[in-house]
Amino acid sequence: MKIGILDENTINKISAGEVVERPLNVVKELVENALDAGASSVSVEIEKAGKKLIRVCDNGCGMDKEDLQLSVKRHATNKIKSFDDLSNIISLGFRGEALPSIASISMFDLKTQPQGASSGWQLSMEGNKQVSLQPWAGSGGTIVEVRNLFFNTPVREKFLKTDITEKSKIISCIDEIALVRNDVNFKIISDNKIIADYQKTDSKMKRIEDVLGRDMSKKLKHISFSHPKVEIDAFITTRENSLPQKNMQYLFVNGRCVNYPKWLIHSVYQAYKQAIPVGRYPGIIMFLQTNPSDIDINVHPTKREIKFVKENEMYELFYSFIKGSVESDAPSNIIGLQTEMQKEESEYKPGGYPFGSRHYSKPYGKSTYPSKNVTVEDYKNLYATLNEQALDNTAKQTEMIYSDNYKFIGQIFATYILVEKDNTFYIIDQHAAQERVRYEMFINQVSEKALNVQQLLIPDMFDLQASKALILKNQLETFNNLGFAVEEFGNNTFRLTSYPALLGIHINFIEIINTLIDFLADEKTNDIEEINEKIIRAACRTSVKAGDKLLDKQAMELMKDLFACKMPWTCPHGRPTVYTLTQNDLEKFFKRT
Numbered sequence: 064m065k066i067g068i069l070d071e072n073t074i075n076k077i078s079a080g081e082v083v084e085r086p087l088n089v090v091k092e093l094v095e096n097a098l099d100a101g102a103s104s105v106s107v108e109i110e111k112a113g114k115k116l117i118r119v120c121d122n123g124c125g126m127d128k129e130d131l132q133l134s135v136k137r138h139a140t141n142k143i144k145s146f147d148d149l150s151n152i153i154s155l156g157f158r159g160e161a162l163p164s165i166a167s168i169s170m171f172d173l174k175t176q177p178q179g180a181s182s183g184w185q186l187s188m189e190g191n192k193q194v195s196l197q198p199w200a201g202s203g204g205t206i207v208e209v210r211n212l213f214f215n216t217p218v219r220e221k222f223l224k225t226d227i228t229e230k231s232k233i234i235s236c237i238d239e240i241a242l243v244r245n246d247v248n249f250k251i252i253s254d255n256k257i258i259a260d261y262q263k264t265d266s267k268m269k270r271i272e273d274v275l276g277r278d279m280s281k282k283l284k285h286i287s288f289s290h291p292k293v294e295i296d297a298f299i300t301t302r303e304n305s306l307p308q309k310n311m312q313y314l315f316v317n318g319r320c321v322n323y324p325k326w327l328i329h330s331v332y333q334a335y336k337q338a339i340p341v342g343r344y345p346g347i348i349m350f351l352q353t354n355p356s357d358i359d360i361n362v363h364p365t366k367r368e369i370k371f372v373k374e375n376e377m378y379e380l381f382y383s384f385i386k387g388s389v390e391s392d393a394p395s396n397i398i399g400l401q402t403e404m405q406k407e408e409s410e411y412k413p414g415g416y417p418f419g420s421r422h423y424s425k426p427y428g429k430s431t432y433p434s435k436n437v438t439v440e441d442y443k444n445l446y447a448t449l450n451e452q453a454l455d456n457t458a459k460q461t462e463m464i465y466s467d468n469y470k471f472i473g474q475i476f477a478t479y480i481l482v483e484k485d486n487t488f489y490i491i492d493q494h495a496a497q498e499r500v501r502y503e504m505f506i507n508q509v510s511e512k513a514l515n516v517q518q519l520l521i522p523d524m525f526d527l528q529a530s531k532a533l534i535l536k537n538q539l540e541t542f543n544n545l546g547f548a549v550e551e552f553g554n555n556t557f558r559l560t561s562y563p564a565l566l567g568i569h570i571n572f573i574e575i576i577n578t579l580i581d582f583l584a585d586e587k588t589n590d591i592e593e594i595n596e597k598i599i600r601a602a603c604r605t606s607v608k609a610g611d612k613l614l615d616k617q618a619m620e621l622m623k624d625l626f627a628c629k630m631p632w633t634c635p636h637g638r639p640t641v642y643t644l645t646q647n648d649l650e651k652f653f654k655r656t
Contacts, residue, residue, distance in 0.1 A: 086113025097121035245270035276526035
């Protein structure tokens with residue numbers, strides 16, 4: 064086949080593939096254009112997760128007729144003038160082909176009017192072909208409507224995920240932008256329903272609370288640092304508030320949300336290394352201001368990747384800054400700021416319970432399963448944390464315990480149970496064993512429709528980020544079927560009124576729910592049985608802890624329950640539950656044979 068020049072329409076569609084893979088990309092480009100136009104209020108409206116409609120309205124500077132016509136031409140932009148400007152970009156975007164690329168795969172309508180002008184103009188296009196250009200009487204600013212996205216490239220639509228997932232990605236994108244632009248009003252409307260409405264504020268912490276929820280904002284400490292090369296303003300979790308996932312890590316450089324470079328995230332993790340347990344992660348929202356000439360944002364078309372000059376020096380700077388902040392409440396070289404809101408929050412009792420504890424009584428609210436007024440005592444074989452009286456009784460139990468030819472030796476490090484039988488020595492990890500027992504009991508109760516639930520006298524109230532709230536709302540039935548009675552209690556606020564009784568007490572249900580939402584957001588499966596199993600595994604994993612002192616009889620009950628399981632040798636996540644040593648193994652080690 065001979066080489067030929069592609070026609071303009073094909074070139075635009077290929078270019079659109081670089082910019083527009085899903086509705087999220089359209090929203091991001093249009094919102095960034097609105098902010099570059101000086102907007103103080105931005106509204107994003109979508110229908111059918113953006114496939115049917117994306118409408119972005121702003122009160123920015125608007126455009127005159129000439130600029131309007133140029134804006135949909137390839138490589139037309141007002142953000143750079145020459146190649147040298149690429150090293151000094153201060154706007155969010157500069158790719159001039161964004162609008163023509165979007166227009167080439169949609170039914171596109173752009174209405175705009177310069178601030179102070181008496182009228183504006185409306186441009187309509189279909190598949191990159193101009194349909195009309197006519198006067199428009201509106202208000203100062205710009206309205207962009209994108210309808211029937213991918214109508215002429217249906218193959219791209221086939222690769223999109225479900226509407227819930229695509230919608231969640233769009234909301235997450237707006238949330239990111241809203242975090243760094245707390246000086247702008249943002250409204251998100253989906254299928255004629257307001258999902259989020261963030262009012263502009265002078266307080267970054269207030270915007271963080273609005274976007275990420277009060278539960279998250281309470282865990283953050285505000286720190287700042289000044290250096291000739293960079294200004295850092297950050298909100299980080301303390302040692303006591305590590306997270307089970309690493310999805311609460313945001314980096315903003317000169318107002319742009321970017322991915323953490325490998326060297327920077329490694330620096331952060333090293334700074335936290337001795338402060339949080341293995342398997343836990345820091346939450347960190349970092350705002351950086353630096354000279355545009357010291358960074359390169361042209362690494363990737365999505366502008367999510369970034370490079371810094373002298374990264375080795377920057378590594379040491381960030382490491383020292385974060386490490387000092389984590390290890391000390393008030394390092395001498397760091398300005399620790401606490402807003403009035405934080406002071407009020409410090410007086411807030413977690414969960415809203417008197418004396419910081421939960422209280423249980425008779426059934427409250429609705430539940431998928433009939434309540435049997437189950438108490439934690441009914442599940443003593445599930446080894447909930449003992450009260451002080453039980454711990455006192457431990458000292459009285461000095462005799463060896465025998466059961467089914469097993470001889471209980473003791474417990475070491477408040478983590479491992481030692482048992483002997485038939486010339487074999489068993490070391491049982493009580494955490495992994497508890498997890499296996501609870502998992503199989505949970506699975507059996509669900510399959511037999513005999514799940515017992517524990518009602519909460521005072522419901523657990525919690526807020527979620529708008530994108531996570533959307534996913535939870537879509538999966539409420541799934542959670543309720545598994546004994547978690549979760550109800551909507553406001554736009555992005557929920558309350559938990561009951562939970563599976565076999566999970567015991569002292570459980571961080573918010574962490575469980577966030578973990579499950581992250582799994583559901585990835586949409587690795589739509590199979591309800593697999594989703595149920597994932598939820599059960601996560602719930603069991605977070606409900607048991609190493610370090611609980613057990614009574615001898617409780618330890619033996621745990622051992623018997625473990626060996627009664629279908630798969631006793633590993634926890635549901637594949638970690639070993641038991642290590643065995645035979646008498647022969649020991650004799651070989653001590654060279655007795």
